[in-house]
Amino acid sequence: MATETPGAGALLALLREEGALTRAELATVTGLARSTISLRLDALAGAGWIMPADGAVSSGGRPATAFVFNPAARVVLAADLGATHARLAVTDLDGRILAERTDDLRIGDGPEKVLGWLSGEFPNLLGPAGRRLDEVCGLGLGLPGQVDHGSGRPGPEAKMPGWEGFDVPGLLGERLNVPVLVDNDVNIMAVGEHSTDPQVEHLILVKLGTGIGSGIITGRRLHRGARAAAGDVGHIPVAAAQGLPCACGKIGCLESVAGGAALAARLGVADTREVVGLVLDGRPDALRLVGAAGRAIGEVLGTLVTFVNPSEVVIAGDLAEAGEPLLSGIRERIGAVAVPRTTEHLAVRASHLGDRAGVTGAARLVIEHALAF
Numbered sequence: 001m002a003t004e005t006p007g008a009g010a011l012l013a014l015l016r017e018e019g020a021l022t023r024a025e026l027a028t029v030t031g032l033a034r035s036t037i038s039l040r041l042d043a044l045a046g047a048g049w050i051m052p053a054d055g056a057v058s059s060g061g062r063p064a065t066a067f068v069f070n071p072a073a074r075v076v077l078a079a080d081l082g083a084t085h086a087r088l089a090v091t092d093l094d095g096r097i098l099a100e101r102t103d104d105l106r107i108g109d110g111p112e113k114v115l116g117w118l119s120g121e122f123p124n125l126l127g128p129a130g131r132r133l134d135e136v137c138g139l140g141l142g143l144p145g146q147v148d149h150g151s152g153r154p155g156p157e158a159k160m161p162g163w164e165g166f167d168v169p170g171l172l173g174e175r176l177n178v179p180v181l182v183d184n185d186v187n188i189m190a191v192g193e194h195s196t197d198p199q200v201e202h203l204i205l206v207k208l209g210t211g212i213g214s215g216i217i218t219g220r221r222l223h224r225g226a227r228a229a230a231g232d233v234g235h236i237p238v239a240a241a242q243g244l245p246c247a248c249g250k251i252g253c254l255e256s257v258a259g260g261a262a263l264a265a266r267l268g269v270a271d272t273r274e275v276v277g278l279v280l281d282g283r284p285d286a287l288r289l290v291g292a293a294g295r296a297i298g299e300v301l302g303t304l305v306t307f308v309n310p311s312e313v314v315i316a317g318d319l320a321e322a323g324e325p326l327l328s329g330i331r332e333r334i335g336a337v338a339v340p341r342t343t344e345h346l347a348v349r350a351s352h353l354g355d356r357a358g359v360t361g362a363a364r365l366v367i368e369h370a371l372a373f
Ligand SMILES: [Zn+2]
Pocket: 234, 235, 246, 247, 248, 249, 250, 253, 255
């Protein structure tokens, strides 16, 4: 018998995908003996991962015929940290948010201070969710820079002094005693947005905020690249940024002409949200600059669309709130630059999840990891 028989994890995966299934149906799908199915279902039910479909645990001795996945079996901690903001959430195993909070936070304060704050806040959030720390199956964290997903250690990032190479999972795992998964903030946003329509095979999410980045889903999986740098599109050179210096040290990056920080500097306002305010007020100089930014972004995305051939391009981040003056430029240039076949059925749309895409994706990473047994 060389072939591996499906284990308890495979039965759990089937129940998650298909909904309620009986022992007989599971036996048909897996080819396992009914007695084997019963043993594995007993183990899964004993650990709380599944429950009888009718909710009757012991209804007068009648054995439950169908079982379903129990999304309340454990909870997940999720955090999305930006340069100046944090969003924390507690979710169930379907990624549904049970409790959340947002706060101002300076990522530049360094990992000890920021992660110390984070590990102190999560227990306070479990109370409102009605859950305990010993029910947590993991913590997912997004950081605003490149992260080596395997080790959870951040790469070099100008806005994150002191974080490079820091053992983020080590510190959080020690404080909270849970497994910790860390990834780039735009990657987790792409995972979160993809979870709203998991049938989509290929998707690119572009985050337009202070800077510009993207997360790429191909074959329903996140594409991180060899050095966790895939999708760092803000630092692709564009003609419109010719001669302009970028925070990364290069000249002529997309971000230096179309990033929120660059636009704010050109318009003499504090940040991306104020840029959006000027656009919504109809200020001609803001409309002109944001329109040009949209076209520069579309220029890069058009090339990306030809390369990846996604069915969806999702526009997210604070600058996306500028709406049509930005989006029309993006759509126009994608249409002009990309190979026609790749844009025939392409949807360029705003994020469904908005500010919650990050925590939703961070929770998803943990859920898939925790349930892969
Ligand atoms: Zn750059």
